[in-house]
Amino acid sequence: MYGDRFGGNRDRFGGVAPVKVGERYTVKIESIGKGGDGIARIKGFVVFVPNTKVGQEVEIVINSVKRKFAFGEVI
Numbered sequence: 001m002y003g004d005r006f007g008g009n010r011d012r013f014g015g016v017a018p019v020k021v022g023e024r025y026t027v028k029i030e031s032i033g034k035g036g037d038g039i040a041r042i043k044g045f046v047v048f049v050p051n052t053k054v055g056q057e058v059e060i061v062i063n064s065v066k067r068k069f070a071f072g073e074v075i
Contacts, residue, residue, distance in 0.1 A: 018043040019062045019070050027072070029056045040072070047072045 019025070019042050027040035029052045038052030040060070046069040049060055060072035 017065050017067070017070060018045050019047065019065060021062050021065055023062050024059060024075065025062070025072070026057060026059050029054055029058065042070075045070065049074065 025042055025047075027042065027047065027049070029038035029040055029049060031039045031054060033039050033048055035048075037048040037050045038054070038056065040047045040049055047060070047062070048069060049058065049072045051074060052058055058074045061075050062070050062072050064071040
C-alpha cells in the first residue's frame with residue numbers, strides 16, 4: 001500500500017529499469033558509494049561507476065542491471 005516493508009517503493013520504476021545493458025550515457029558523478037565506486041543517476045535510477053570521482057562528467061556503458069541499481073563502466 002505505502003511501499004515495501006523497508007519503506008521504499010518497490011514499483012518506483014514500474015518493475016523495469018530505465019537503462020539496459022549496452023546502452024551508453026554521459027553522466028555526472030554525484031557521490032561515492034561505500035565500496036568507493038562513483039554514483040550517478042539516470043532518470044533517478046542509481047548507477048555505480050568504478051574509478052571515478054565526485055564532479056566528474058564521464059561517458060559510460062551499462063554492463064549490468066539489477067532491480068534497484070545498475071553498474072556502468074567508463075568508455
